[in-house]
Amino acid sequence: MEHQAHAKLGAGPTAVFECLQRIPCNPCADACPRGAITVKEINDCPTLDVDRCNGCGICMTHCPGLSIFVVDLQYSPEAALVKIPYEFSPLPVQDEQVDALNRQGDYVGDARVIRVQKSSNKTHIIWLAVPKELAMEVRNLRLRKEPFHD
Numbered sequence: 001m002e003h004q005a006h007a008k009l010g011a012g013p014t015a016v017f018e019c020l021q022r023i024p025c026n027p028c029a030d031a032c033p034r035g036a037i038t039v040k041e042i043n044d045c046p047t048l049d050v051d052r053c054n055g056c057g058i059c060m061t062h063c064p065g066l067s068i069f070v071v072d073l074q075y076s077p078e079a080a081l082v083k084i085p086y087e088f089s090p091l092p093v094q095d096e097q098v099d100a101l102n103r104q105g106d107y108v109g110d111a112r113v114i115r116v117q118k119s120s121n122k123t124h125i126i127w128l129a130v131p132k133e134l135a136m137e138v139r140n141l142r143l144r145k146e147p148f149h150d
Contacts (some may be wrong), residue, residue, distance in 0.1 A: 013055025
């Protein structure tokens with residue numbers, strides 16, 4: 001799997017596309033209010049104009065493949081902000097500690113929920129603070145189970 005990497009990753013929040021297949025799809029381009037996303041041919045993966053992208057994440061809620069993420073390496077000196085699309089229930093809550101998972105579902109580290117951005121459709125955006133070295137690896141989360149009490 002390849003992701004679209006670019007120089008803006010170190011300069012603030014920006015979208016990262018990890019489209020896994022060439023299929024007829026372009027809702028991300030239609031959703032972007034800044035016109036930062038283009039799809040030349042309907043089966044092509046999207047192209048991002050990094051100068052127009054502000055990392056708002058609107059495209060994420062329209063991607064049926066959940067393959068768009070927003071990464072901000074300038075979030076803090078130690079942590080990156082990774083915004084992920086999330087369609088599970090229950091939703092995490094702000095300041096909750098969660099397990100950070102890679103695309104294969106493997107645990108890669110700890111994350112803290114910064115914000116839960118609810119959407120009018122079933123795809124919400126979860127803002128996670130993760131160690132900077134995991135920013136390009138974290139693509140999902142797992143809620144931690146509460147200990148069993150009698």
